Amino acid sequence: MSALPSLRQLRYLLALAEHLNFTRAAEASFVSQSALSTGLKELEATLGVRLVERDRHSVALTAVGDEVVARARQVLAAAADLSEYASDASRPLQGQLRLGVVPTIAPFVLPRVMPALRAQFPRLRLALREDLTVHLLERLRKRQLDFVLIALPFETDDLRVLPLYKDKFWLVGLEQDPAITGRAIQISRQWTERLLLLEEGHCLRDHALQACRASEVASVDGIEATSLLTLVQMVASGMGVALLPEMAIRSRLLDHLSLKARPLAAPAPERVIALVTRSTSAHMTEFEAIARVVIDHQESEYP
Amino acid sequence: MSALPSLRQLRYLLALAEHLNFTRAAEASFVSQSALSTGLKELEATLGVRLVERDRHSVALTAVGDEVVARARQVLAAAADLSEYASDASRPLQGQLRLGVVPTIAPFVLPRVMPALRAQFPRLRLALREDLTVHLLERLRKRQLDFVLIALPFETDDLRVLPLYKDKFWLVGLEQDPAITGRAIQISRQWTERLLLLEEGHCLRDHALQACRASEVASVDGIEATSLLTLVQMVASGMGVALLPEMAIRSRLLDHLSLKARPLAAPAPERVIALVTRSTSAHMTEFEAIARVVIDHQESEYP
DNA sequence: CAAAGTTATCTATAAAATCGATATCCATCC
DNA sequence: GGATGGATATCGATTTTATAGATAACTTTG
Incomplete structure (x- = not known):
């Protein structure tokens, strides 16, 4: 089985999916454009599949990219819920x-x-x-x-x-x-x-x-x-x-x-x-x- | 909202939950005992809550730890499924x-x-x-x-x-x-x-x-x-x-x-x-x- | 054809994870 | 009581990873 992507990489992907622009996605993620660029490249390498088409002058998600984005959202939401649960666990209701x-x-x-x-x-x-x-x-x-x-x-x-x-x-x-x-x-x-x-x-x-x-x-x-x-x-x-x-x-x-x-x-x-x-x-x-x-x-x- | 834990930390937690022993959990995760130890300490720090009791001579999960382990399993499974999906996407059925x-x-x-x-x-x-x-x-x-x-x-x-x-x-x-x-x-x-x-x-x-x-x-x-x-x-x-x-x-x-x-x-x-x-x-x-x-x-x- | 905007890549640097060694703790054995 | 074995925590050095900034390569726009 291939290695897991990191949550950070998944966040980068979501930002990119939202902005469809590396520079602005990087800004929104508070990192440099190059960091986001390499992060995404690594993500595609780990998954062994192309997620975004960067032909011409525009960025678009591939079909697989679309589904991966949806799954990434779930993974990150579950992780955030875990974190929230742990922080709040001591004081419910x-x-x-x-x-x-x-x-x-x-x-x-x-x-x-x-x-x-x-x-x-x-x-x-x-x-x-x-x-x-x-x-x-x-x-x-x-x-x-x-x-x-x-x-x-x-x-x-x-x-x-x-x-x-x-x-x-x-x-x-x-x-x-x-x-x-x-x-x-x-x-x-x-x-x-x-x-x-x-x-x-x-x-x-x-x-x-x-x-x-x-x-x-x-x-x-x-x-x-x-x-x-x-x-x-x-x-x-x-x-x-x-x-x-x-x-x-x-x-x-x-x-x-x-x-x-x-x-x-x-x-x-x-x-x-x-x-x-x-x-x-x-x-x-x-x-x-x-x-x-x-x-x-x-x-x-x-x- | 607090920061997210890393998937690696969650994996360490699962290994520890399974073995209830830092040394053996570390072996099973192919890292040194010290790596797993600090990893887990960091996880508890990010979540702001104690996950394992290390009193006396034994390791036990806290109540919160139990639930976090269950959630970590879900998060990791979802991430692994994402990865598997992406790798297999090009050739279904x-x-x-x-x-x-x-x-x-x-x-x-x-x-x-x-x-x-x-x-x-x-x-x-x-x-x-x-x-x-x-x-x-x-x-x-x-x-x-x-x-x-x-x-x-x-x-x-x-x-x-x-x-x-x-x-x-x-x-x-x-x-x-x-x-x-x-x-x-x-x-x-x-x-x-x-x-x-x-x-x-x-x-x-x-x-x-x-x-x-x-x-x-x-x-x-x-x-x-x-x-x-x-x-x-x-x-x-x-x-x-x-x-x-x-x-x-x-x-x-x-x-x-x-x-x-x-x-x-x-x-x-x-x-x-x-x-x-x-x-x-x-x-x-x-x-x-x-x-x-x-x-x-x-x-x-x-x- | 220049200007503006975009992404990829390179290098140096900063941050992190990891290892191996060691300190520390604790129950138990002698 | 002190030595011993089995455990976790911590420390310093090292490796790996992530990042920023500069720049190259390319595209669209004017």
Whole structure:
């Protein structure tokens, strides 16, 4: 078996992959251009394969280089997590951690979970970030976040995913909407054609489409909502119906809006709330603890 | 954030964890004892934490040390996989790979799968190893195996698990056994009390017990079989009944034995055949390819 | 065709890892 | 109690590795 590359060499490779320029990559790594150049040359020698094409005037990764970069990221992240774990090991459940939450979960989960966490782990500081799933997962991989609370199904490849609980979708429309009758609603053209959606990028949009077994819905005049709040407002002004997660309904989002909400007939489509972290995260203790608290503090008020 | 440890230091730590003796760990790492000693001291300095207790006359890992060792293993395995990937990248689907298969799967899957693999990838050499699940997974983690074919459910934490297909359990007993009647058998005391099992360690034993919703079964005179073949022979000599995977039945294991086999009533207990590898494996292409072939060559003969 | 920008290479130097020898510690044996 | 064997830590010298700075070679741009 060939010798292992050094972590330093892998760092150089990442810097180069980011800047695609030896000089600037060297600056970013706080070494001279020549150091980075020889470092990379050695890396290619140890691996016995060309990682970057330096033809003409531009630097580009080879196909193998691309994959090696991805793997190098993992190796370095795991090493950094090891280091972080070791430094923090003596004092768990305190210090600052960074939690990302998707906008279609945050407003319904955080108001209950955050106070509970503060009460249970007074020395734990959680920095919050609200963003789309893809962005959160990207930051998680880059070690800019420690945990992420999202809704499955979602592609999470090599991450540690802990499903917490299910969250069914309900149909929401005007009180007088004739398509919304009975105790449980069947999927029907009567309302899927009037389905309002969040704009592209929100997982809830995709989940709603999956629920209707449609990849495309003729969105009403091409208008899409930018948040659950605006989505509800659009329903309230009679533009159509929407599929909302049960946790949103239970949070009294619809109060004073002359809307009605009904569960969907079995098998009711649902999303799964899950907590995600890197599989090498330094904070598995906190991960488990937060998961526990989120599970124990689900919305329980009925509308 | 603190600096990263070097891979060399992590290797020293692993050697020390294995030998629990600086001198011998140094020998195993082909360096002098002083090199390993200072290397380890530096590692503890970078991480800012004590990893080994050197009190009295013996060396022992601290709690943090234990976890760091586990993480170091991952980091080094990922780095080695990166290296292996890069070296092999130019020529996939050839060369030697090592596949582990559990004894309760191997005889029914390999006779079909191996020829198919040879036909499809003539330049791929597969070294085979038959062993219990725990041993196979251990070897997989140590990079002594590349892929492992096992039956779920099984604890596989950070490994990459690809479920392939389901394999239902059938009840097998003497042809004249009165407990085996009708088209689908219910779970009943009538036969669970006479259930014969493989010896401790075989996943099939645990799966059979789960199927009967019992953690303990009064094994007949404490006698347990060491392989599926001997298990069947024990059933044939009237010692009791057994739960066998459908793939075993389909493989004509029972021919000429005056035994009968019946499926269990829904929800029929089943195991899931799965292919497993390290999440950082250098051979994802081959992993997918082998998975495909295994799926495409299930047993299809009915008994 | 010069200017600006890029990467590779060379040399000297600085940093690190390593070795071999030795100091130190500790349990045990006599 | 003192010698002994087996262990780890430390020291100084040496080798190996990484780095900076200068420069060459090359490309694109103006």
